Amino acid sequence: MKILFIGDIVGSPGRAAVKAVVPRLREKYGLDMVIANAENSAGGSGITPRTARDLFQSHCDVLTSGDHVWRRPEVIELLNKEANILRPANFPKVTPGRGSVVFKTGKGLKVGVLCLLGKVFVEAMVDSPFRSAQEEVASLRQETPMVIVDMHAEATSEKVAMGWFLDGEVSAVVGTHTHIQTADERILPHGTAYITDVGMTGPYDSVIGRKKDKIIERFLTGMPTRFELGTEDVALCGVVLEIDEKTGKALSIERIWEKVETDVASDEEA
Numbered sequence: 001m002k003i004l005f006i007g008d009i010v011g012s013p014g015r016a017a018v019k020a021v022v023p024r025l026r027e028k029y030g031l032d033m034v035i036a037n038a039e040n041s042a043g044g045s046g047i048t049p050r051t052a053r054d055l056f057q058s059h060c061d062v063l064t065s066g067d068h069v070w071r072r073p074e075v076i077e078l079l080n081k082e083a084n085i086l087r088p089a090n091f092p093k094v095t096p097g098r099g100s101v102v103f104k105t106g107k108g109l110k111v112g113v114l115c116l117l118g119k120v121f122v123e124a125m126v127d128s129p130f131r132s133a134q135e136e137v138a139s140l141r142q143e144t145p146m147v148i149v150d151m152h153a154e155a156t157s158e159k160v161a162m163g164w165f166l167d168g169e170v171s172a173v174v175g176t177h178t179h180i181q182t183a184d185e186r187i188l189p190h191g192t193a194y195i196t197d198v199g200m201t202g203p204y205d206s207v208i209g210r211k212k213d214k215i216i217e218r219f220l221t222g223m224p225t226r227f228e229l230g231t232e233d234v235a236l237c238g239v240v241l242e243i244d245e246k247t248g249k250a251l252s253i254e255r256i257w258e259k260v261e262t263d264v265a266s267d268e269e270a
């Protein structure tokens, strides 16, 4: 079982990268499934019906999110009706949508996907991602040994701790949110693939997706500035995971950083 996990897709440049790169990765790796973090897919923050549709049309099967999930009000209806778009599972149970799903691939294989949000340096009223993971993983594993966890968090320590916590319990713990790919991918001793951050899918001539001049001005002056999306040097970042279908153990994890040839115009609206 080969799964592509795509890191934080930023605005229309990120969506264009997914559209351009996923078909060639599908061919190269023989992918069975694509999971993508879409929390920045709408103008750099949030998810809308249009951005979700774009990504599903570009062969994404399950979309995860994070701290920016509530940014667009339209997301509430989307989460209520679309089981394959996840909010972090550790938001209180009364919030719309769900934090995990069991997806059935074209070959009829079941893969559990769980979305978690870290608490360290993150402004969100969430419960412990560790306690939430314990509960969610136990219920997903009743259906399938293959479980992929998106640990959307700021602190490397919290992500590393989650990897160790779930080692042997899930197929992979992949980090998102920082938009910077880390080079620490490995398979932990009990068979869980791990990486601290898979990186951003979007414009790299930027500061984590936003035009660099405005960000530098903000750091220089401390004054609020209006951030705009970057447009140039667009790439898709992620990992390809190979998983044993019977045991759910990871066989390999490979980092992906695929440049897109043409620059794409940013689209603030969506």
Ligand SMILES: [Fe+2]
Pocket (backbone or CB within 6 Å): 039, 066, 067, 068, 152, 177
């Ligand atoms: Fe985030």
Ligand SMILES: [Fe+2]
Pocket (backbone or CB within 6 Å): 008, 039, 040, 177, 178, 179
């Ligand atoms: Fe993000």
